[in-house]
Amino acid sequence: DIQMTQSPSTLSASVGDRVTITCRASQSIENWLAWYQQKPGKAPNVLIQKASSLESGVPSRFSGSGSGTEFTLSISSLQTDDIATYYCQQYHSYPWTFGQGTKVEIK
Amino acid sequence: QITLKESGPTLVKPTQTLTLTCTFSGFSLSTAGVGVAWIRQPPGKALEWLAVTHWNDANHNTPSLKNRLTITKDTSKNQVVLTMTNMDPVDTATYFCAHRLVWMGLNYWGQGILVTVSS
Numbered sequence: 001d002i003q004m005t006q007s008p009s010t011l012s013a014s015v016g017d018r019v020t021i022t023c024r025a026s027q028s029i030e031n032w033l034a035w036y037q038q039k040p041g042k043a044p045n046v047l048i049q050k051a052s053s054l055e056s057g058v059p060s061r062f063s064g065s066g067s068g069t070e071f072t073l074s075i076s077s078l079q080t081d082d083i084a085t086y087y088c089q090q091y092h093s094y095p096w097t098f099g100q101g102t103k104v105e106i107k
Numbered sequence: 108q109i110t111l112k113e114s115g116p117t118l119v120k121p122t123q124t125l126t127l128t129c130t131f132s133g134f135s136l137s138t139a140g141v142g143v144a145w146i147r148q149p150p151g152k153a154l155e156w157l158a159v160t161h162w163n164d165a166n167h168n169t170p171s172l173k174n175r176l177t178i179t180k181d182t183s184k185n186q187v188v189l190t191m192t193n194m195d196p197v198d199t200a201t202y203f204c205a206h207r208l209v210w211m212g213l214n215y216w217g218q219g220i221l222v223t224v225s226s
Binding site for chain 2: 001032034036038043044045046049050055087089091094095096097098099100101
């Protein structure tokens with residue numbers, strides 16, 4: 001199985017800060033990676049597909065980059081509405097696997 | 108507009124079989140490239156992918172559940188059914204179904220259903 005490791009597990013930042021979350025794969029997944037945002041009690045919502053393709057309707061302050069084994073999700077200017085847990089997921093090969101999540105809080 | 112909704116029991120006893128149904132609208136599972144997946148999330152924990160079925164009958168399950176899972180589709184009813192045998196309290200989780208297109212992630216999700224395993 002491909003292991004997905006996210007860092008940090010928790011991130012505390014101020015409104016307006018640039019925030020970066022890292023996701024590392026245990027082997028190359030090319031660019032077959034998605035990022036999801038999940039708010040408490042809700043289903044996840046896809047933000048980024050194919051590592052860097054912004055999903056329609058997602059604010060442009062979100063961006064994704066990377067390929068191979070290292071990927072990042074960035075929020076250019078953190079807003080209060082961005083408080084959530086973020087997950088990466090590889091769909092390069094079965095079984096699909098998720099990272100353990102990064103909880104983003106407001107400082 | 109694509110929507111998905113999970114249904115089934117919210118309480119099952121240990122050793123019982125869980126059957127969950129995902130009923131969807133706005134797309135067809137007979138359309139090339141379309142798939143429906145199941146994902147679960149124990150309370151306070153991370154997401155775990157369980158299974159996926161595709162328009163071409165290509166099905167895949169997570170090996171971590173050791174053949175306890177079966178995924179089937181009924182294209183005429185717009186439903187996907189997940190069956191999980193020999194339920195255990197560690198299987199307590201919110202179960203989600205989600206839509207995907209081949210070469211893409213999971214772009215539409217159901218609201219989820221919390222299933223508790225307890226005697």
